[in-house]
Amino acid sequence: MPSFSAVLAANKQNAPKAIRPVAVLVGGTSGCGRGVAEVLAKYAQGNAHIVLVGRSEEAANEIFASFPKPVDGAKYEFVKCDVSSMRNVGIVTRDLASRLDKINYLVLSTGLLSLAGRRPTEDGVDYKIAVHYYSRFKFAHDLAPLLEKASTAGEPTRVLTILDSFMGAPSGVRPDDMTLEKNYSLQNAALVATTYNDGAIAALAKRYPTVSFSHANPGIVNTNAHRDMPFGIKQLTGLVATLISSPITTCGENMVYTLFDPSIPTGAHYRTPKGEDVKGKPNLSDADIEKIWQHSIEICDGK
Known part of the structure; x- marks a missing residue:
């Protein structure tokens, strides 16, 4: 397990220096x-094209203000998107595909904590699963040709989805209930x-x-993912997170370790949160993987 100082040193050493990377961060x-x-x-x-996809332009502008000043045509931009709608995601991916020459890093981290029950979206899937999965699949699927362009040029090309690389198991695949209409629970x-x-992936x-x-577990991080929780629970969750979690910049370094590691x-x-391979990860069968692929295409393709 690399120490945090080793992560910092590796990131500094492995950061791309001979190219201008294009990074798209959904939930950024x-x-x-x-x-x-x-x-x-x-x-x-300052030598990067960074695209933040999210809900708040105000938040994006605040983030951009803290970035190094872009140099020689590099730029930072915000793209607004409600990722719970595959139609909205499609609008964004078509726009990006029409004007970007490549993508080196695609980071998918949209998320929320909620105790609400199943809330169907216009696509017929649960709102939470739309945010945590379907939108991520659609971004990765639609933008893969731009990632291939970077890899063809010999440049680093990474997709990183940040959620929970420990918990997934074949029991999560229900061929007769892929959208959890029959067996919905927060745990499921x-x-x-x-x-x-x-x-x-x-x-x-x-x-x-x-x-x-890569699918990475970020560990316990002090984020605002609990913003949609009831007030009392939100306050308690925020307090606990403050006491035992790591700052988002620490998480950022650990996740970038996976992006940069040659x-x-x-x-x-x-x-893992430290960029190591997860040990004892239950393997999905080829049939399970194909079922997930076909189901995801049915929900997300053509939107």
């Missing part, structure tokens, strides 16, 4: 995504989102073999 205006954005900007020293919703992320890695896909090959990877 808060929480872990913001931490990753700030760390990427720090190491790029969390298991499905995690398992589908596991399966999706394996399926995507198979179809895009020149791109590296020793990580292409394919699908499951990572």
Whole structure:
């Protein structure tokens, strides 16, 4: 397990220096995504094109104000998107595909904590799972050709989804109830989102073999993901997080360690908060992975 000082040293050494990386961070205006954005900007020293996709332009502008000044045509931009709607995600991915030449880093970290029951979206899936999984799949699926362009040029190309690389299991795949209409519970919703992320990166890695896909657990991080909780629980959750969690910048360094590490090959990877391979990860069968792929395409494709 690398120490945090070793992570910092590795990130400084492995940061891309000969290229201008393009980074798209979905959920990059808060929480872990913001931490990753700030760390990427720090190491790029103004020589990067960073796109933050989120809900709040005000938050994005506040983040950009803390970044190094962009140099020689580099830039920072905000794209507004309600990721619970696959139609809205499609609008954003088509826009990005029409004007970006490549993507080196795609970071997916949208999330929330909620005690609400199943809340169907316009796509017929639960709101929480839409945020934690379906939108992430659609961004990765739609933008994969831009990632391939970077890899074809010999540049680093990484997709990182940040959720829970420990919990996913084959029991999260219910062939007769993929959208959890029959078996919904908060626990099942969390298991499905995690398992589908596991399966999706394996399926995507198979179809895009020149791109590296990772699913990382960030550990306990002091974010505002509990913003939608009832007031009392939100206050308690915030207090506990303050006492035992790590800052978002620490999370950002640890996640960027996975993005920058040149020793990580292409394919699908499951990572700890420190950037190590998850041990004892339950493997999904090829049939489970294909079921997740086909279901995800049915929900997300053509939107």
